[in-house]
Amino acid sequence: MSEKLHVNEPAGLMVFLSEQLQGWARSKIKQRLQTGCVSVNGSSTTQHDYALNAGDLVEVGATAKTANSSPSQLEILYSDRDVIAINKPAGLLSVGNPKETQQHALAILRKQLSHRTQAIKLWPVNRIDRDTSGVLLFATSREMREAVMDKWDQAEKTYLAIVEGCPTPAQGTIDQPLRLDEVEYRMYVGAHPDAKLAITHYKTERTSNARTLLQVQIDTGRQHQIRAHLSWLGYPVVGDERYGTKGSRMGLHALRLKIIHPKTGKELMFETPAPADFFALMNQINANAASKKPVKTRPRK
Known part of the structure; x- marks a missing residue:
């Protein structure tokens, strides 16, 4: 209350x-x-x-849920016989991880949709980081998941990101390959035999307290792509301990996802606004970030 x-x-x-x-x-x-x-x-x-x-x-208002608390049910944005889109809260894993004992969105949604006489099976189409909120898509069969992924290059993936600093120019494209260091579990940016194509477009929405709200679209969907690219550019995502500075929550939200339905051929759009605690980051002033240079994720020799 x-x-x-x-x-x-x-x-x-x-x-x-x-x-x-x-x-x-x-x-x-x-x-x-x-x-x-x-x-x-x-x-x-x-x-x-x-x-x-x-x-x-x-x-x-009441205290927001902590990152360690798991909801019993998830908000369903869209559902048909083939795909289900949900609004994943920040702090919740998308799918299970052998190294983690915490609950995850896939398990919660399966339990939420299953009946006593019929267990529901789901397959993740995309994944978003645990500390990222927003649109997460599942398929009701392995075949449907593969069918959606076959047209994934046509999907439009739009995020909101709050970053430290004010990007110059105010909008642009980061066309830099990424490679994953599996030991450090972080992405490195730049040319390398193991690096893969990654393209990120960003546009400034507004600036306040030396922080900027960006709308971001990604042509590719590499792990940590937005986080690594923006840090490499010199404007790390707020609250991103791996590529910038630790904070109360990470300033990244999966705003919108457009796909082509494999069966009907129609465009489907799933969208969910960012929560209040996301926009609250714009009003906070991080003294540590102001005095600390962002972590560069350039390739090592």
Whole structure:
């Protein structure tokens, strides 16, 4: 349940909350702010000194789920006899991993759709990183998965990314091959006998507090492609510990996926807006990132 508070006179947000929520510990109020649970007139903010005006409505929501908590059900964006698209929350694995004991989206969705007399089988069409939220697609048979993948080069894959800094130029294309170092489990960018083609297009949407919201489209779908490419460019994704600086969550969201349905030949589009805690990253200021150069992922000799 959320707390709705009406502002009667100008004040700073933290001061206002401390006065209105007198039974709350200051650390609890700060935690709600930092995790994007506080909104002013419907817009999420994490700024402690946000200027409030008389007539504003402040809402303090419940604590967001942590990365280690698994939902019992997932939001289904689209479903037919052949494919199912879901909205995967950040912090949840797409599929099982032998090195991980945490629950994953594939297992949750199977249980969610199965009946007592009939177990549902699903095959992942695409995968998104555990700390990335957004559209995830499954097929109801191995044959359908292969049929969708046969036309994957025609699929449109659009993401939102929040990065450190302000890319110059404001839009462009990164056409740099990638190779996976399986020991370090990270991608390296640049020419190498083992590197594979990878193309990423980005466009600036808006900038705030030395962070930029980008719309990103990828022609290919290499592992960690967006994260590695943007870090190589000098603008790592916010909260990406592997290619940049650790944060409260990673600023990457799978916004939209368009595919050609193998049976009908019709275009299907699956889309889900980014959650509040994603956009809250735009209002945070990472002092460590500001003083730390981004990790370059160029190939080693």
